[in-house]
Amino acid sequence: MSADQSPNTEDERREAAAAWLVRLQSDDASETDWLNFEAWLGDAENKAALVVVENAIAEIDDHAGEIAAALKSPVRSTKVTPMRSGRRSQGRIRAAWGGAIALALASAAAFFVVPRVMTPSVEETSYSAPADASRSITLPDMSIADLNRGAVIRVRWTVKERRVYLDKGEAAFSVNHDPAHPFLVLAGEDTVRDIGTEFNLQRRADGLLVTVRDGAVGVKGPGGTSVNVNAGHALLVDHAKHQAILSQVNPDDAFAWRQGRLIYHDATLATIVEDLNRYGAEPIRLADTSVGQLRFSGVLMIQPARNMVSQLEAFLPLRSDEEKGEIVIRSR
Amino acid sequence: MTLYLAKRADLVRFFAARTSSPGEAEDIVQDIFLKLSSVDDTGIENGAAYLYRLGSNVMLDRARARRRATVRDDAYYRTHRTGQPVGEDEADLPSPEARLDAKQRLDRLVRSVEALPPQCRRVFTMHKFEDRSYAEIATLLGISRSAVEKHMITALKRLSEHKP
Incomplete structure:
Protein backbone atom coordinates (compact mmCIF):
# COMPACT_ATOMS: atom_id res chain seq x y z
CA MET A 1 0.00 0.00 0.00
CA GLY A 65 -31.59 4.05 3.46
CA GLU A 66 -33.17 6.38 0.90
CA ILE A 67 -30.61 5.60 -1.80
CA ALA A 68 -30.92 1.85 -1.30
CA ALA A 69 -34.73 2.14 -1.55
CA ALA A 70 -34.59 4.31 -4.68
CA LEU A 71 -32.18 2.09 -6.64
CA LYS A 72 -33.81 0.52 -9.67
CA SER A 73 -33.57 -3.28 -9.74
CA PRO A 74 -31.27 -3.34 -6.77
CA VAL A 75 -28.44 -5.77 -7.13
CA ARG A 76 -28.96 -8.18 -4.30
CA SER A 77 -26.25 -10.43 -3.04
CA THR A 78 -28.75 -13.29 -2.90
CA LYS A 79 -28.68 -13.37 -6.70
CA VAL A 80 -25.01 -14.11 -6.56
CA THR A 81 -23.95 -17.72 -6.40
CA PRO A 82 -21.71 -18.16 -3.40
CA MET A 83 -18.40 -19.87 -3.95
CA ARG A 84 -19.30 -22.62 -1.56
CA SER A 85 -22.60 -23.41 0.10
CA GLY A 86 -23.02 -22.45 3.71
CA ARG A 87 -25.27 -20.61 6.04
CA ARG A 88 -25.11 -16.86 5.88
CA SER A 89 -24.33 -16.53 9.54
CA GLN A 90 -21.04 -18.29 8.80
CA GLY A 91 -20.09 -15.65 6.28
CA ARG A 92 -17.24 -14.17 8.22
CA ILE A 93 -15.77 -17.50 9.24
CA ARG A 94 -15.98 -18.80 5.69
CA ALA A 95 -14.39 -15.62 4.46
CA ALA A 96 -11.47 -16.13 6.81
CA TRP A 97 -11.02 -19.70 5.64
CA GLY A 98 -11.40 -18.64 2.04
CA GLY A 99 -8.51 -16.27 2.55
CA ALA A 100 -6.40 -18.97 4.16
CA ILE A 101 -7.12 -21.37 1.33
CA ALA A 102 -6.41 -18.74 -1.29
CA LEU A 103 -3.12 -18.06 0.43
CA ALA A 104 -2.28 -21.75 0.57
CA LEU A 105 -3.05 -22.07 -3.14
CA ALA A 106 -0.97 -19.02 -3.92
CA SER A 107 2.03 -20.42 -2.10
CA ALA A 108 1.52 -23.79 -3.75
CA ALA A 109 1.48 -22.05 -7.11
CA ALA A 110 4.59 -20.11 -6.20
CA PHE A 111 6.24 -23.35 -5.23
CA PHE A 112 5.72 -24.78 -8.69
CA VAL A 113 6.37 -21.61 -10.62
CA VAL A 114 9.57 -20.40 -9.01
CA PRO A 115 12.38 -22.07 -10.86
CA ARG A 116 14.94 -23.73 -8.65
CA VAL A 117 17.60 -23.33 -11.27
CA MET A 118 21.06 -22.54 -10.07
CA THR A 119 23.18 -21.88 -13.08
CA PRO A 120 26.79 -22.54 -12.21
CA SER A 121 28.58 -19.38 -13.13
CA VAL A 122 31.38 -17.26 -11.82
CA GLU A 123 30.43 -14.33 -13.97
CA GLU A 124 30.06 -11.08 -12.17
CA THR A 125 27.41 -8.51 -12.99
CA SER A 126 27.38 -5.01 -11.60
CA TYR A 127 24.23 -2.97 -11.00
CA SER A 128 23.86 0.58 -9.78
CA ALA A 129 20.97 2.92 -9.07
CA PRO A 130 21.06 6.53 -10.28
CA ALA A 131 21.47 9.33 -7.74
CA ASP A 132 17.82 10.39 -7.97
CA ALA A 133 15.87 7.15 -8.22
CA SER A 134 15.79 3.68 -6.73
CA ARG A 135 15.96 0.55 -8.85
CA SER A 136 14.64 -2.99 -8.49
CA ILE A 137 16.64 -5.92 -9.82
CA THR A 138 15.46 -9.51 -10.14
CA LEU A 139 18.40 -11.82 -9.55
CA PRO A 140 18.85 -15.10 -11.46
CA ASP A 141 17.26 -17.12 -8.62
CA MET A 142 14.22 -14.80 -8.61
CA SER A 143 15.38 -13.14 -5.41
CA ILE A 144 14.92 -9.39 -5.54
CA ALA A 145 17.39 -6.64 -4.77
CA ASP A 146 15.95 -3.13 -4.46
CA LEU A 147 18.72 -0.55 -4.71
CA ASN A 148 18.28 2.79 -3.01
CA ARG A 149 19.51 5.92 -4.77
CA GLY A 150 23.21 5.78 -5.52
CA ALA A 151 23.68 2.16 -4.38
CA VAL A 152 26.09 -0.18 -6.19
CA ILE A 153 26.06 -3.98 -6.04
CA ARG A 154 27.93 -6.75 -7.80
CA VAL A 155 26.33 -10.16 -8.18
CA ARG A 156 28.41 -13.30 -8.45
CA TRP A 157 26.79 -16.72 -8.60
CA THR A 158 29.07 -19.67 -7.95
CA VAL A 159 28.33 -23.39 -7.85
CA LYS A 160 28.30 -23.30 -4.07
CA GLU A 161 26.81 -19.97 -3.15
CA ARG A 162 25.04 -16.83 -4.23
CA ARG A 163 27.19 -13.79 -3.55
CA VAL A 164 26.21 -10.14 -3.67
CA TYR A 165 28.67 -7.36 -2.89
CA LEU A 166 27.10 -4.19 -1.54
CA ASP A 167 29.84 -1.79 -2.54
CA LYS A 168 28.00 1.40 -1.76
CA GLY A 169 24.74 2.69 -0.31
CA GLU A 170 21.63 0.86 0.75
CA ALA A 171 19.70 -2.11 -0.61
CA ALA A 172 16.77 -4.28 0.45
CA PHE A 173 16.84 -7.98 -0.34
CA SER A 174 13.99 -10.42 -0.63
CA VAL A 175 15.62 -13.80 -0.88
CA ASN A 176 14.35 -17.15 -2.09
CA HIS A 177 15.50 -19.67 0.42
CA ASP A 178 17.76 -22.38 -0.93
CA PRO A 179 19.76 -24.19 1.76
CA ALA A 180 22.03 -25.76 -0.85
CA HIS A 181 23.16 -22.35 -2.06
CA PRO A 182 23.55 -19.81 0.74
CA PHE A 183 22.83 -16.19 -0.10
CA LEU A 184 25.65 -13.94 1.13
CA VAL A 185 25.90 -10.18 1.03
CA LEU A 186 29.38 -8.83 1.53
CA ALA A 187 29.37 -5.21 2.67
CA GLY A 188 32.94 -4.07 3.15
CA GLU A 189 34.28 -5.93 6.14
CA ASP A 190 30.95 -7.49 7.07
CA THR A 191 29.17 -10.50 5.69
CA VAL A 192 25.44 -11.02 5.99
CA ARG A 193 24.30 -14.57 5.50
CA ASP A 194 20.68 -14.99 4.65
CA ILE A 195 18.53 -17.66 6.19
CA GLY A 196 15.58 -17.24 3.75
CA THR A 197 14.26 -13.80 4.29
CA GLU A 198 13.68 -10.14 3.61
CA PHE A 199 16.21 -7.66 4.92
CA ASN A 200 17.57 -4.18 4.35
CA LEU A 201 21.26 -3.24 4.45
CA GLN A 202 22.53 0.28 4.77
CA ARG A 203 26.23 1.08 4.62
CA ARG A 204 26.88 3.93 7.03
CA ALA A 205 29.92 6.13 7.59
CA ASP A 206 31.27 3.86 10.31
CA GLY A 207 29.58 0.58 9.68
CA LEU A 208 26.51 -1.26 8.58
CA LEU A 209 22.84 -1.25 9.59
CA VAL A 210 21.05 -4.56 9.07
CA THR A 211 17.24 -4.63 9.44
CA VAL A 212 15.32 -7.90 9.10
CA ARG A 213 11.62 -7.89 8.21
CA ASP A 214 11.10 -11.60 7.67
CA GLY A 215 13.17 -14.69 8.56
CA ALA A 216 16.66 -14.24 9.97
CA VAL A 217 20.20 -13.46 8.92
CA GLY A 218 23.64 -14.06 10.38
CA VAL A 219 25.99 -11.08 10.40
CA LYS A 220 29.72 -11.67 10.62
CA GLY A 221 32.03 -8.76 11.28
CA PRO A 222 35.78 -8.53 10.68
CA GLY A 223 36.38 -10.16 14.07
CA GLY A 224 34.83 -13.37 12.82
CA THR A 225 32.04 -13.67 15.39
CA SER A 226 28.59 -14.09 13.94
CA VAL A 227 25.39 -12.54 15.33
CA ASN A 228 21.94 -13.76 14.37
CA VAL A 229 19.37 -11.08 13.62
CA ASN A 230 15.74 -12.17 13.64
CA ALA A 231 12.66 -10.57 12.10
CA GLY A 232 11.69 -7.29 13.74
CA HIS A 233 15.27 -6.54 14.79
CA ALA A 234 18.07 -4.33 13.57
CA LEU A 235 21.78 -4.69 14.13
CA LEU A 236 23.99 -1.62 13.95
CA VAL A 237 27.60 -2.63 13.40
CA ASP A 238 29.84 0.23 14.43
CA HIS A 239 33.40 -0.32 13.27
CA ALA A 240 34.71 2.84 14.93
CA LYS A 241 33.54 1.78 18.38
CA HIS A 242 34.06 -1.94 17.72
CA GLN A 243 30.59 -2.77 18.81
CA ALA A 244 27.34 -4.10 17.44
CA ILE A 245 24.00 -3.04 18.89
CA LEU A 246 20.95 -5.23 18.46
CA SER A 247 17.58 -3.55 18.93
CA GLN A 248 13.91 -4.22 18.36
CA VAL A 249 12.49 -2.07 15.56
CA ASN A 250 9.51 -1.70 13.26
CA PRO A 251 11.22 -3.19 10.21
CA ASP A 252 8.79 -1.51 7.78
CA ASP A 253 10.46 1.81 8.54
CA ALA A 254 13.79 0.63 7.17
CA PHE A 255 12.10 -0.28 3.88
CA ALA A 256 10.13 2.96 3.53
CA TRP A 257 12.72 4.48 1.18
CA ARG A 258 11.24 2.26 -1.52
CA GLN A 259 8.14 4.47 -1.31
CA GLY A 260 10.25 7.63 -1.29
CA ARG A 261 9.97 8.17 2.46
CA LEU A 262 12.30 8.15 5.44
CA ILE A 263 10.68 7.24 8.73
CA TYR A 264 12.23 8.12 12.06
CA HIS A 265 11.38 7.36 15.65
CA ASP A 266 13.30 9.52 18.06
CA ALA A 267 16.37 9.71 15.79
CA THR A 268 19.16 12.23 16.33
CA LEU A 269 19.60 14.98 13.78
CA ALA A 270 23.17 13.71 13.28
CA THR A 271 21.83 10.35 12.06
CA ILE A 272 19.23 12.03 9.85
CA VAL A 273 21.79 14.35 8.27
CA GLU A 274 24.00 11.39 7.48
CA ASP A 275 21.01 9.83 5.70
CA LEU A 276 20.13 13.03 3.86
CA ASN A 277 23.69 13.35 2.65
CA ARG A 278 23.29 10.04 0.86
CA TYR A 279 20.35 11.47 -1.07
CA GLY A 280 21.08 15.06 -1.90
CA ALA A 281 23.65 16.41 -4.31
CA GLU A 282 24.11 19.42 -2.03
CA PRO A 283 26.02 18.47 1.14
CA ILE A 284 24.50 19.26 4.54
CA ARG A 285 26.69 20.09 7.55
CA LEU A 286 25.86 20.54 11.22
CA ALA A 287 27.36 23.72 12.69
CA ASP A 288 28.11 21.98 16.00
CA THR A 289 27.58 18.66 17.75
CA SER A 290 24.87 19.95 20.10
CA VAL A 291 22.45 20.64 17.23
CA GLY A 292 23.11 17.07 16.08
CA GLN A 293 21.63 15.83 19.36
CA LEU A 294 18.15 17.22 18.55
CA ARG A 295 15.66 14.39 18.14
CA PHE A 296 12.97 13.88 15.54
CA SER A 297 10.07 11.47 15.01
CA GLY A 298 8.13 11.53 11.79
CA VAL A 299 8.21 11.08 8.05
CA LEU A 300 10.43 12.88 5.56
CA MET A 301 9.76 12.69 1.85
CA ILE A 302 12.87 12.09 -0.23
CA GLN A 303 13.40 15.30 -2.17
CA PRO A 304 16.29 17.63 -3.02
CA ALA A 305 18.44 18.46 0.05
CA ARG A 306 17.05 22.00 0.40
CA ASN A 307 13.45 20.75 0.67
CA MET A 308 14.30 18.00 3.11
CA VAL A 309 16.01 20.49 5.41
CA SER A 310 12.90 22.70 5.20
CA GLN A 311 10.78 19.72 6.25
CA LEU A 312 12.98 19.39 9.35
CA GLU A 313 12.87 23.12 10.08
CA ALA A 314 9.11 22.82 10.41
CA PHE A 315 9.53 20.43 13.34
CA LEU A 316 12.80 21.29 15.05
CA PRO A 317 14.21 24.53 16.51
CA LEU A 318 16.83 25.01 13.83
CA ARG A 319 17.67 27.23 10.91
CA SER A 320 19.76 26.64 7.80
CA ASP A 321 21.96 28.79 5.59
CA GLU A 322 23.61 28.13 2.28
CA GLU A 323 27.36 28.67 2.57
CA LYS A 324 29.88 27.88 -0.16
CA GLY A 325 27.81 25.20 -1.84
CA GLU A 326 26.73 23.47 1.35
CA ILE A 327 23.75 23.76 3.67
CA VAL A 328 24.72 24.57 7.25
CA ILE A 329 22.28 23.77 10.06
CA ARG A 330 22.33 25.70 13.35
CA SER A 331 20.15 25.82 16.44
CA ARG A 332 17.53 28.53 16.42
CA MET B 1 -1.81 2.13 27.29
CA THR B 2 1.97 2.50 27.25
CA LEU B 3 1.72 2.45 23.47
CA TYR B 4 -0.93 5.14 23.59
CA LEU B 5 1.36 7.40 25.61
CA ALA B 6 4.28 6.71 23.29
CA LYS B 7 2.17 7.48 20.21
CA ARG B 8 0.13 10.34 21.63
CA ALA B 9 2.16 13.11 19.97
CA ASP B 10 2.18 11.23 16.63
CA LEU B 11 -1.60 10.82 16.81
CA VAL B 12 -2.24 14.47 17.62
CA ARG B 13 -0.02 15.51 14.70
CA PHE B 14 -1.79 13.08 12.35
CA PHE B 15 -5.32 14.15 13.28
CA ALA B 16 -4.36 17.82 13.20
CA ALA B 17 -3.27 17.28 9.59
CA ARG B 18 -6.34 15.14 8.89
CA THR B 19 -8.93 17.56 10.28
CA SER B 20 -6.97 20.83 9.80
CA SER B 21 -7.81 21.60 13.43
CA PRO B 22 -5.39 21.12 16.35
CA GLY B 23 -8.26 21.46 18.83
CA GLU B 24 -10.32 18.77 17.11
CA ALA B 25 -7.19 16.57 17.02
CA GLU B 26 -6.73 16.89 20.79
CA ASP B 27 -10.38 15.95 21.34
CA ILE B 28 -10.10 12.91 19.05
CA VAL B 29 -6.94 11.68 20.73
CA GLN B 30 -8.58 12.17 24.13
CA ASP B 31 -11.54 10.09 22.91
CA ILE B 32 -9.13 7.34 21.83
CA PHE B 33 -7.87 7.28 25.40
CA LEU B 34 -11.40 6.98 26.79
CA LYS B 35 -12.25 4.19 24.35
CA LEU B 36 -9.04 2.35 25.18
CA SER B 37 -9.80 2.35 28.89
CA SER B 38 -13.11 0.59 28.22
CA VAL B 39 -11.66 -2.01 25.86
CA ASP B 40 -9.54 -5.06 26.53
CA ASP B 41 -6.70 -4.45 24.09
CA THR B 42 -4.43 -7.31 25.10
CA GLY B 43 -5.30 -9.38 22.02
CA ILE B 44 -4.86 -6.56 19.54
CA GLU B 45 -1.94 -6.94 17.19
CA ASN B 46 -0.41 -4.11 15.26
CA GLY B 47 -1.23 -1.74 18.11
CA ALA B 48 -0.18 1.56 16.62
CA ALA B 49 -2.23 1.03 13.44
CA TYR B 50 -5.17 0.11 15.69
CA LEU B 51 -4.90 3.48 17.46
CA TYR B 52 -5.00 5.29 14.12
CA ARG B 53 -8.04 3.30 13.01
CA LEU B 54 -9.81 3.85 16.31
CA GLY B 55 -9.11 7.57 16.02
CA SER B 56 -10.42 7.66 12.45
CA ASN B 57 -13.68 6.09 13.58
CA VAL B 58 -13.97 8.65 16.37
CA MET B 59 -13.30 11.39 13.81
CA LEU B 60 -16.06 10.11 11.48
CA ASP B 61 -18.56 9.77 14.36
CA ARG B 62 -17.87 13.32 15.49
CA ALA B 63 -18.21 14.65 11.95
CA ARG B 64 -21.52 12.81 11.54
CA ALA B 65 -22.86 14.18 14.82
CA ARG B 66 -21.89 17.70 13.71
CA ARG B 67 -23.65 17.28 10.36
CA ARG B 68 -26.85 16.21 12.11
CA ALA B 69 -26.64 19.21 14.44
CA THR B 70 -26.13 21.55 11.47
CA VAL B 71 -29.11 20.13 9.60
CA ARG B 72 -31.29 20.68 12.69
CA ASP B 73 -30.04 24.24 13.21
CA ASP B 74 -30.56 25.17 9.56
CA ALA B 75 -34.10 23.90 9.65
CA TYR B 76 -34.73 25.77 12.86
CA TYR B 77 -33.49 29.10 11.56
CA ARG B 78 -35.39 28.78 8.30
CA THR B 79 -38.70 28.17 10.03
CA HIS B 80 -38.02 31.19 12.23
CA ARG B 81 -37.20 33.51 9.38
CA THR B 82 -40.28 32.60 7.34
CA GLY B 83 -42.27 33.55 10.39
CA GLN B 84 -44.19 30.29 10.57
CA PRO B 85 -45.28 29.06 13.96
CA VAL B 86 -42.57 26.89 15.42
CA GLY B 87 -43.37 23.78 17.35
CA GLU B 88 -40.91 21.21 18.62
CA ASP B 89 -41.70 18.82 15.76
CA GLU B 90 -41.79 21.38 13.00
CA ALA B 91 -38.42 22.73 13.98
CA ASP B 92 -36.92 19.44 12.83
CA LEU B 93 -38.56 19.61 9.39
CA PRO B 94 -36.61 21.22 6.56
CA SER B 95 -38.30 23.95 4.49
CA PRO B 96 -39.91 23.03 1.13
CA GLU B 97 -36.96 24.56 -0.79
CA ALA B 98 -34.46 22.59 1.28
CA ARG B 99 -36.48 19.45 0.69
CA LEU B 100 -36.48 20.00 -3.08
CA ASP B 101 -32.72 20.53 -3.07
CA ALA B 102 -32.22 17.39 -1.00
CA LYS B 103 -34.47 15.46 -3.41
CA GLN B 104 -32.37 16.55 -6.39
CA ARG B 105 -29.15 15.63 -4.66
CA LEU B 106 -30.56 12.26 -3.73
CA ASP B 107 -31.69 11.62 -7.33
CA ARG B 108 -28.24 12.50 -8.58
CA LEU B 109 -26.61 10.10 -6.11
CA VAL B 110 -29.00 7.30 -7.04
CA ARG B 111 -28.21 7.86 -10.73
CA SER B 112 -24.46 7.80 -10.04
CA VAL B 113 -24.74 4.51 -8.17
CA GLU B 114 -26.83 3.04 -11.00
CA ALA B 115 -24.24 4.17 -13.53
CA LEU B 116 -21.45 2.16 -11.88
CA PRO B 117 -20.22 -0.94 -13.76
CA PRO B 118 -22.29 -3.97 -12.64
CA GLN B 119 -19.72 -5.76 -10.48
CA CYS B 120 -18.50 -2.50 -9.00
CA ARG B 121 -22.08 -1.51 -8.18
CA ARG B 122 -22.72 -4.93 -6.65
CA VAL B 123 -19.67 -4.61 -4.36
CA PHE B 124 -20.56 -1.04 -3.40
CA THR B 125 -24.19 -1.90 -2.66
CA MET B 126 -23.28 -4.93 -0.57
CA HIS B 127 -20.82 -2.90 1.49
CA LYS B 128 -22.73 0.33 1.98
CA PHE B 129 -26.34 -0.81 2.05
CA GLU B 130 -26.06 -4.40 3.31
CA ASP B 131 -23.25 -3.72 5.80
CA ARG B 132 -21.10 -6.58 4.58
CA SER B 133 -17.36 -6.67 5.23
CA TYR B 134 -14.90 -6.78 2.33
CA ALA B 135 -13.97 -10.33 3.29
CA GLU B 136 -17.62 -11.45 3.18
CA ILE B 137 -18.15 -9.79 -0.20
CA ALA B 138 -15.03 -11.47 -1.57
CA THR B 139 -16.33 -14.88 -0.53
CA LEU B 140 -19.88 -14.27 -1.74
CA LEU B 141 -18.78 -13.02 -5.15
CA GLY B 142 -15.90 -15.47 -5.47
CA ILE B 143 -13.35 -12.70 -6.07
CA SER B 144 -10.24 -11.70 -4.17
CA ARG B 145 -10.29 -9.22 -1.34
CA SER B 146 -8.03 -6.90 -3.28
CA ALA B 147 -10.52 -7.02 -6.18
CA VAL B 148 -13.24 -5.97 -3.73
CA GLU B 149 -11.05 -3.09 -2.61
CA LYS B 150 -10.43 -2.06 -6.22
CA HIS B 151 -14.17 -1.99 -6.92
CA MET B 152 -14.73 0.12 -3.82
CA ILE B 153 -12.00 2.53 -4.87
CA THR B 154 -13.53 2.86 -8.34
CA ALA B 155 -16.97 3.40 -6.85
CA LEU B 156 -15.80 6.12 -4.44
CA LYS B 157 -13.86 7.85 -7.18
CA ARG B 158 -16.85 7.84 -9.55
CA LEU B 159 -19.35 8.91 -6.91
CA SER B 160 -17.20 11.86 -5.90
CA GLU B 161 -17.19 13.23 -9.47
CA HIS B 162 -19.19 16.26 -10.65
CA LYS B 163 -19.93 17.74 -7.30
CA PRO B 164 -22.16 20.79 -7.72
Missing part, protein backbone atom coordinates in the same frame (compact mmCIF):
# COMPACT_ATOMS: atom_id res chain seq x y z
CA SER A 2 1.75 3.10 -1.13
CA ALA A 3 1.48 6.20 -3.22
CA ASP A 4 4.61 5.60 -5.26
CA GLN A 5 4.13 8.26 -7.87
CA SER A 6 2.69 11.57 -6.89
CA PRO A 7 -0.55 11.90 -8.82
CA ASN A 8 -1.01 15.01 -10.88
CA THR A 9 -4.57 15.38 -12.07
CA GLU A 10 -7.45 15.99 -9.69
CA ASP A 11 -8.90 12.71 -10.96
CA GLU A 12 -5.81 10.74 -9.98
CA ARG A 13 -5.65 12.45 -6.62
CA ARG A 14 -9.25 11.50 -5.89
CA GLU A 15 -8.49 7.93 -6.88
CA ALA A 16 -5.47 7.91 -4.56
CA ALA A 17 -7.63 9.39 -1.80
CA ALA A 18 -10.24 6.66 -2.29
CA ALA A 19 -7.48 4.04 -2.21
CA TRP A 20 -6.16 5.33 1.11
CA LEU A 21 -9.64 5.42 2.65
CA VAL A 22 -10.45 1.89 1.50
CA ARG A 23 -7.13 0.27 2.35
CA LEU A 24 -6.62 1.89 5.73
CA GLN A 25 -9.83 0.21 6.90
CA SER A 26 -8.09 -3.12 6.64
CA ASP A 27 -6.60 -4.90 9.65
CA ASP A 28 -3.51 -5.40 7.53
CA ALA A 29 -2.77 -1.68 7.45
CA SER A 30 0.42 -1.00 9.38
CA GLU A 31 1.61 2.03 11.28
CA THR A 32 3.88 2.78 8.33
CA ASP A 33 0.83 2.90 6.07
CA TRP A 34 -0.72 5.52 8.33
CA LEU A 35 2.50 7.54 8.36
CA ASN A 36 2.71 7.31 4.57
CA PHE A 37 -0.88 8.50 4.40
CA GLU A 38 0.07 11.43 6.64
CA ALA A 39 2.93 12.32 4.32
CA TRP A 40 0.57 12.10 1.32
CA LEU A 41 -1.86 14.41 3.12
CA GLY A 42 0.93 16.97 3.47
CA ASP A 43 0.25 17.99 -0.12
CA ALA A 44 -2.56 20.57 -0.16
CA GLU A 45 -4.03 19.33 -3.43
CA ASN A 46 -4.09 15.75 -2.16
CA LYS A 47 -5.83 16.97 0.96
CA ALA A 48 -8.44 18.82 -1.11
CA ALA A 49 -9.12 15.68 -3.18
CA LEU A 50 -9.54 13.68 0.02
CA VAL A 51 -12.11 16.15 1.34
CA VAL A 52 -14.14 15.83 -1.90
CA VAL A 53 -14.21 12.03 -1.60
CA GLU A 54 -15.03 12.19 2.10
CA ASN A 55 -17.92 14.57 1.50
CA ALA A 56 -19.34 12.21 -1.10
CA ILE A 57 -19.08 9.29 1.34
CA ALA A 58 -20.69 11.37 4.09
CA GLU A 59 -23.62 12.26 1.82
CA ILE A 60 -24.12 8.62 0.84
CA ASP A 61 -23.85 7.42 4.45
CA ASP A 62 -26.34 10.01 5.65
CA HIS A 63 -28.87 8.91 3.04
CA ALA A 64 -28.04 5.20 2.79
